[in-house]
Amino acid sequence: MSQTGNCSACRPSALFRIGLWLFILAASVWGGRWLRATMQDRAAEAPAVASVEESDSNHSARAEFLYHTLCAKCHGPEGHGDGEGITELAQRPRDFAGDRWRFPKTKESIRQVIAEGIPGTAMPGSKQALSAADVDALADYVLVLAERPAPHHASADARRSPSALERALEAAGFRPVPPRPAPPLTVVRTDGEPLSLAELQGTSVLLHFWGTSCVHCLTEFKSLHELENIGRMRIVSICIDESEPESVEAVGRVYAGDHPLYLDETGLLAHRYQVQTLPAYMLIDPHGRLVANRTGAGAWSGNAVSGLIDQLTEGER
Numbered sequence: 001m002s003q004t005g006n007c008s009a010c011r012p013s014a015l016f017r018i019g020l021w022l023f024i025l026a027a028s029v030w031g032g033r034w035l036r037a038t039m040q041d042r043a044a045e046a047p048a049v050a051s052v053e054e055s056d057s058n059h060s061a062r063a064e065f066l067y068h069t070l071c072a073k074c075h076g077p078e079g080h081g082d083g084e085g086i087t088e089l090a091q092r093p094r095d096f097a098g099d100r101w102r103f104p105k106t107k108e109s110i111r112q113v114i115a116e117g118i119p120g121t122a123m124p125g126s127k128q129a130l131s132a133a134d135v136d137a138l139a140d141y142v143l144v145l146a147e148r149p150a151p152h153h154a155s156a157d158a159r160r161s162p163s164a165l166e167r168a169l170e171a172a173g174f175r176p177v178p179p180r181p182a183p184p185l186t187v188v189r190t191d192g193e194p195l196s197l198a199e200l201q202g203t204s205v206l207l208h209f210w211g212t213s214c215v216h217c218l219t220e221f222k223s224l225h226e227l228e229n230i231g232r233m234r235i236v237s238i239c240i241d242e243s244e245p246e247s248v249e250a251v252g253r254v255y256a257g258d259h260p261l262y263l264d265e266t267g268l269l270a271h272r273y274q275v276q277t278l279p280a281y282m283l284i285d286p287h288g289r290l291v292a293n294r295t296g297a298g299a300w301s302g303n304a305v306s307g308l309i310d311q312l313t314e315g316e317r
């Protein structure tokens with residue numbers, strides 16, 4: 001007698017299914033533990049990396065550094081609860097910028113949560129790993145993130161067709177991301193001239209992260225000249241592996257021609273913009289919102305980029 005179409009021997013037995021569930025359960029518990037453990041290791045390293053004096057701007061720079069090293073993995077770079085580690089968590093952290101917090105949105109309560117953690121959840125307590133001053137600074141930083149505007153706000157762009165923009169982004173080799181205000185950015189040109197993103201409002205900006213030890217980055221400067229010739233878009237090339245202007249010039253200038261080269265003096269930009277591979281490109285629209293990224297070296301199409309800038313500036317004219 002044949003059993004075509006319904007092979008009972010092929011179905012997982014109840015025992016096997018229970019085993020599978022146990023495995024998944026163990027894996028997710030282990031994932032949470034692993035995240036906690038790495039976070040505690042990093043906390044132990046943190047003071048050595050950024051030993052700073054007690055001043056207001058250092059207080060917040062250190063807080064931002066600690067946040068990116070210890071918290072962003074789960075809470076996301078801007079605190080929207082979208083860190084890369086959340087796939088391993090049983091529950092997703094809430095958006096700091098949203099209204100639905102579990103605990104009061106006050107400094108005292110946040111400090112308590114950071115120090116003690118939230119028992120029964122993946123939120124780890126840090127009082128063993130961090131000094132009271134660091135917990136304090138982190139609580140301030142969480143409040144800063146909580147007050148930043150929410151990622152989506154429809155306004156002038158309701159008129160623009162998102163799919164047309166998305167098509168233009170993809171044609172130019174970009175990966176569209178949900179538009180959100182670009183993280184703060186201040187850089188310094190190799191001749192000492194500072195530049196901030198705020199000065200570039202009203203223009204499309206291509207942030208170009210590169211490194212002196214990245215061969216692809218260096219050879220790609222040539223095609224960036226062609227993009228620059230199209231005009232109407234500001235290309236800001238930021239070196240993230242050297243902090244001395246002379247070293248950036250010594251290597252970069254050979255390839256970059258007269259293209260301006262910038263340095264990240266804070267060392268925080270790669271964290272803020274989640275740069276993982278070089279070269280990395282982040283596209284900011286004239287409203288100051290991050291709309292897409294692109295990683296790795298590749299051919300640029302002048303026509304596709306022109307079309308894209310048309311899309312981005314539509315409604316500006």
Ligand code: HEC
Pocket residue numbers: 032035036039067070071072073074075089091092093094100101102103104110113114118121122123124126138139142
């Ligand atoms: C392993 C992942 C993970 C890490 C690392 C982590 N958190 Fe959390 N955090 C969570 C989760 C999950 C919650 C939500 C728990 C719940 O369901 O209430 C949370 C909740 C919070 C809350 C409470 C928000 C509310 O809704 O009331 C604050 C504040 C917070 N975290 C701050 C931080 C800070 C600051 C750091 C870094 C020092 C950090 N967290 C590190 C996962 C994490």
